[in-house]
Amino acid sequence: MFETYNPIDDKLYKVIDNAGKVVLKGWNNPLTDKELIQAYRDMLYERTADTMAVNFQRQGRMGTYPPNLGQEAIHIASAKVIAKDDWVVPAFRELGVYLAAGASLMEIFWYYKGNENASKFAGAPHLLPISVPIATQLLHASGLGFSLKYKKEKGVVFAYVGDGGTSEGDFHEALNFAAVWQAPVIFIIQNNQYAISMPVRQQTRSINMAVKGIAYGIPSVKADGNDFLAMYDVLSYAKKQASAGNGPFLVEALTFRRGAHTTSDDPTRYRTKEEENTWLTGDPLNRFKSFLNKKGLLKTLDDKSLEEEYKLKITKEFEAAEAAPEYKPDEVFATMFEQMPDELKRQKHAYESYLAGKERQK
């Protein structure tokens, strides 16, 4: 099915255009109407939660947060493909994927309020913690994939990284390892055009990100990351391949980070309004909505009232995170070693005096 999408030809797998019209010849819709509507609802839920997260952060109620705006198609398509036996190895900009893997929104908020305990993701035994050090998680993914194969266990690994992460050594080691051992790992590069402020054209001389997989002998496809249907097709295919024992697969999901890198970043300093507007026309939610409207599937769905319903639900999750215990300063020191070394005790001691002084200063 993807044989004609050799990354060396820089061909993009795309099902619908910006107006929601099917442009791929011979495409057969793999999903039921009910599934399509649910996917749209999930994308809208992710976007509402994400927008509210930024808003909460700006109110001073949450720590630094990386917005997902504009990348929801990749997440919800993944969510649709990931099954109970599969493993999810996140970077840090895959909100919809975490929710699909069983994390609660409360835990996500709790995490971004600075509580490491939230990463335990009680309801998601196959979801690894959010990984801030760029691309390090891919090595875990390859190891995990190898272990599944070695132990003859079911499931495949979905591993995420950004365009900037492809410049890290870890990315290349992970790809090589997974390929050599034919580990069932699906590498998903969310190419959102920027590594913080570094544009992708300065990130690599490769014609695209997918060719990097070819170098390691991994079947790779460049797909439209703002096209839910394209992402669903390519990820289902990748999963089928990996499950069948055909080793790893790499997907470049071409997208655009519409928001800031994190809430501490100001994209107006390094990109233009024109560039942002160009991508706005291809916004994944709008595109998918147009497609569904053409099929007449959204007649009974009212975005506004749906959003209101979601907002109430999301607020409840956030309030639960606010009511949850705070991370205790001693936990920062306590969890690394079974027996705390003296140097760490000294640091803990100094930090406690610092906090006490800060407290009195108020």
Add this chain to the structure above:
Amino acid sequence: MKYLFKFPDIGEGLTEGKIFKWYVEKGQDVKAGDPLVEMETDKVVADIPSPKSGTVIKTYGNIGDTVQVGSVIIELEIAGVDGEAAQAVAQEKPAGKTEHQVEEKNFGVVGTIESAGEGAYLPSSNEGLQSMPETGAPAPRKVLSTPVARAMAKDRGLDINQIKGTGPAGRVTKKDVEQHRGAGAIFAASHKAPLPDFHPTTLIEAVPLTQMRKTIAKNMLLSKQSTAHMSVMDEVEVGELVALRDKYKAKYAEQGIKLSYLPFIIRAAILSLKLHPVLNAELDMENEQIVYKKYYNIGIAVDTPEGLIVPVIKHAESKSVIELANELADLSARAQERKLTLEELRTGSFTITSYGSIGGYFGVPVINYPQVAILGIGRLSEKPIVRDGQIVIGKMLPISMSVDHRIVDGAEVARFMNDFLGFLKDPLTMFLE
């Protein structure tokens, strides 16, 4: 119920922000999540949304005002049930819970060197342990030592707990006991000196440094470590300057201009710098050259509640005494309000500190590195002096100056001082030059 909303740190370690735009005004109803104000910060320009639904009672600050993180920016009246009220109060002091996290019983354990029996942990190096006494952690309860060292210490009547161990994990060795003895009683006594106790409830207070204090500390140390400081001091009779200033003070006061001595001093300094350009230069060790500056950007030390700020008068050589007076007033007023731009603090070529307005005759000012000289002006006072064989009352101005002796020789400073004092003594020459 009244709800005070404080400007949050929206970007990992911000200390302040500037009001860009208000979206709401007094009396307006807002919904939770609605934007209140647009703030410009070091990191981002962002809308700050309201955490609560309610009515605006008061907004704090106008467009362009700088707001400190943690200060109240808006006051809302929120229709409150009790639960909501409690929550709002809790919000105001989010860090309040951390205060009592230090448990007393654990505290004694912190910093204690474990005896060999208590645990198998040995660090690969003893670096951390050696540095421990300096941190002020409580003294060790029982030290590690080799049996022979323990016996030796006992034989010699030494307290093994007072001997600094250099072995693995701070273990006291035979050599340590021998050397301890050799160092004598004074060394031992210094070890017995009470160490500060950092227990949070005792009579000391650990106050985190402000960003500004960190910067000042860093710059001062950098200057002292990077230059060869040398200072000279002298005083000058400035009766004529006092008379000149007194003559015009009232006239300019009517125009709202405060004519102090400082603009005259700046002018005298610039004229002297022109005669001795090395004091308005910079040492470039990397390229092994002296960089002479053809501009005279004079930094003026300003005392503010948060600490020392040094705004710069750019191209002071092209400004009249009155222009200098105006700029001084403006810069020091804005320094007090911390409204100076970064640009106004940069590119100084020479600095003047007039600490005498607060007090003190002479001092050893610290050079504003990478500049090479700083001029300190002491307190003007009347003193008996000898003139033409008579004791008369002189109006004496004490001058102190520090230079970087690496590029400024003592003779050159003395020559600079002679010219500088000459201008102050006979101020009209400043205007003839």
